[in-house]
Amino acid sequence: MKIAYYPGCATHGLSKDVDIATKKVAEVLGLELVEVPDWNCCGGGFLDEYDEVAHVALNLRNLSQVEKLGLNKMATPCSVCLHSHRLATYKYKEDKEIKKKVDKRLEKTSIKFDGKVSAEHIVWVLIRDVGIETIKKNVKKPLNGLKVGTYYGCQMLRPEQIMGFEQAYNPHSLADLVAATGATPVIFPTMTSCCGFPLMGSNPKAGLKLAYNVLNGAKEAGADIIVHPCSLCHLQLDSLQIKIQSEFNVKWTMPAIYVTQLLGLAFGFSPEELGIGKLAMEVLRVKGVI
Amino acid sequence: MQEQEVIFKVKRFNPEKGFWWQEYKLKVDRFTQFTEALRRIKSEQDPTLSYRASCHMAVCGSCGMKINGEPRLACKTLVLDVVKKYNSNIVTIEPMDYFRPIKDLIVDWDEFYDRMFKVKPRLYPSKEVLEGKAEHRLKPEDQKELWKFAQCIWCGLCVSACPSVRIDPEFLGPAAHAKGYRFLADPRDTITEERMKILIDSSWRCTYCYQCFNVCPRDIEPVTAIKKTRSFTKLYKEKSEVAKRGEKHTEAIFESILKTGKIAEAAVYLKTYGILQSLIDLIYMSKTGKLKYALVQERYVQNIDEIKKIMGGESK
């Protein structure tokens, strides 16, 4: 099946491994990812506070590019990009004042949004459109014995009115995917808490504390590693983990990998092929996965 | 009327005993609200059960609690809806998170009230208007915008669900910001400078997790009020460190998108943190093997003119 693909700036930047892993997994599953032509930034979760109208218009541009391809679903691996597009379409539909202002900015452009394209998370596509059964069929290396904390973050779940794929307080999409690989999903109290990434732009100390709470929660629940569904959580929890360790005087490691990186391992790819980072590789080696 | 027996597991509390769970059985129908269920349990089975409830129509804000782990108003929640959603005839009721428990489902709201009073939650019109010597009209669209945020019923659910209030004593919390913004944005108010002093630094301490948006029973979107408060930062002179950094960060993002259509991570990082912090973080990233991605050059948007048009032309 064919679906539009929106990587987002982080997924093509510091979280490039998310892009690599997602594309490999999609190929195995017969999911053709068509990159949105000439896509622009979604705003990174910050543009709407600076210029609300520009934010909506920019996100509609991406969706109108998808419409031009004749596709009606746009999958993204980044929860923030997902949230941004869905928030933009929600505002455009519900708020007459905003719609008027946005239409004015779009006047002399080629952008047309008829409401036919929806932004989806790659996790939703895997579960709803590809199906757990198909995923299970492609597992070549079951990850038995690996305890994987399922971390959802915020933007994929909340608010329910705009996201709506699963319950914000009782999600299980990641647990289903983890179980499909043969690993053991581990739930923990902070699994739907914020990783703190949005705070890094203004109050990084508090942002790191939130990240620490997530990792600590998983550690105390007995997880070996955690998976997450967001390129920006990836930055926060993986790239900055050493910083968190030093800030909070932590002796343990709780590596964080993107959900398609876990699927990729189960499908038989090597961790180098999937761009998995050093911290995760160490734990995977110890656990006998690689 | 179709009736069904439901088991209510209530987390009770008193200072001598601490916490304990107690179960009650009750027959309910499709219209039974949780407040009605609690009232019947208290009147018919256990008069010692303590909870706050008053209007039973989601306008007084008394009955906030956690139902099956979700922060909700008890009156706005129908028992059988929860039974259906979780596919179980056992439902749990607990007091709201974060606030200190006093008795059963009653929590101490004093801290919540302190936050609200901190933002000076009242209009300060000009002297002439107060004395009736001048009139201040309000445009219909302003009334609509302000009324959205003025609908807060002080239920406390958003604060109980907010992660930032728990770790940052400088953050006023979602409800206080919605209330504060309602007055900050009111054209008839005369203490804007003072309000900015109270609100702006705190507004940069929100982590955009959308918990408040998700739980608010009056659809107020406190996080939206916080975003709009941040846009006042450019009007305020005595910015704190946190506000300055946040403002630089957001401006850097805007400029990057205006110039290239994408976020050039390196540029934004430098503008926000400066060269020293950026280098330190780069070293941390290298230890996790991420350095190879740090200097990836992304393809910029080709139709950059369209981007510029959408963004209104120049930087603000």
Add this chain to the structure above:
Amino acid sequence: MEKIEYDAVIIGGGLAGLMSAHEIASAGYKVALISKVFPTRSHSAAAEGGIAAYIPGNSDPNDNPDYMTYDTVKGGDYLVDQDAAELLSNRSGEIAMLLERWGALFNRQPDGRIAVRYFGGQTYPRTRFVGDKTGMALLHTLFERVSGLNVDFYNEWFALDLVTEDKRVAGIVAMQMKTMTPFFFKTKAVVIASGGMGMLYRHTTNSYINTGDGFGIALRAGAALKDPEFVQFHPTALYPSDILISEAARGEGAILKNNKGERFMAKYAPKKLDLAPRDIVSRAIITEIREGRGFPGGYVALDLTHLGEEYIKERLALAYEAAKNFAGVDAVTEPIPVRPAQHYYMGGIDVDIKGRNPDIVGLFSAGEAACVSVHGANRLGSNSLLDTLVFGQETGRAVVEFLNSSPHEPTSNFEKEAEKIVDDAYKFVKSESGVHFGEILEKLRDVMWDYVGIFRDEGGLLNALSEINKLRGMISNMYVTDKSKVYNTEFFNALELRNMLDLATVIAKAALDRKESRGAHYRTDYPDRDDNNWLKHTIAYLRGNTVEIAYKPVKITRWKPEPRVY
């Protein structure tokens, strides 16, 4: 017992209580406001439709305060003290503009001035509104304003009883609910603004906190209630939760239909139809249901479907949400199930036009707890919010006047009286067996609904009195299981029940004695209005367990009683 001293103490933190506090504090006096809930939880928040106001320069060009007074007097079936109604109308514009200046977000016309709409019983449209939540908006605005003044708030404190000396107020005993600690508030002026009593009835739109505490306190102190038999029933309460579906729905064009699809109000009020006063519509609905033209379960249909989705979602958001959330009904496509429920109490503590009670010096009352009487035998919609603010302000000013006149200082210490009040309250907790408050309460609510409700007759009322007496007997056998000293809600529920029983006795007796029908008081055995014998106010005292009834003339200024046809 610890003692705290104030110039004035207000019981009740709703609109009337807050407005009084505003006046008294603004005059520089030391004032305490005792409320059993945080003030924004007060029942004032539930008012939906709006506040009637004649604003000079911003009203229907044909309207004037006299029309407003006439509408109020006629709507009250001529039991209204007309000087009070005149004050209400003449002050209405000023008070609405005052709240507006304080920031109340009234809906606007395109030119930025306050908008206006029709409400039941009005000759010309004069109701100002904030969406569908005017009460909540005004309550919050007023509370926000008063919280910035020098008023001491005692929130979640329960007022037990008044202490008097020689028929003068000496103070009030109240308990902090969190710690169960009693305090004696030494004061010369007390304003009872504790609201209504809907919880006496099986079906009510009122909040759980409306247990008529102020009436019990006043009666036990020796003050009279005026017109206690006049209880308003609102025609459109959502079935079955009894959540109010605002009259505004009918103001915006909603239509009541029976199970035959007929607009039955044409039979009962040919001119005003669905916007006839509430008692007329309530009786019409019950009649339709009794005569077999209602729906199974006992309700009729309120049809909004012809108003269109956008209009409904903008002007009737609360009604739409209520129907959806609490009855699973989408008002855009289906009619809303409604039936009458108790809604407002016209009766109350006997006060004059300045809120002063004649029985006890220093006792004042305002809002729903008071009976001036400005609503007479039936209240018009959007007059209650106005009443609380206008008479809250008047009463506050009267308290200031009273304090300025250096009233008499009480002589005794009152420790004994205060201790006795607390001991009487604690008698329930000390018991080791007996009846729980719930058993007595549920029976009371059914007795009141069945026999002292929309349709009354001698047999039913006598039955009610005898049942209520039995329940009063049961109170001496009531006990509280919860012995805890922290926020003991069961204890306070028992005290509320005591207040409710005192009030119920008075209401039933007064209804039995009034052998006519007027406004909301309808006797099937005396179905006509009898101005020759009954154009007078009932004055009721409770001496121990006996109700003592007297009568007082109605103040008539310009409007002679006419037949009440709509």
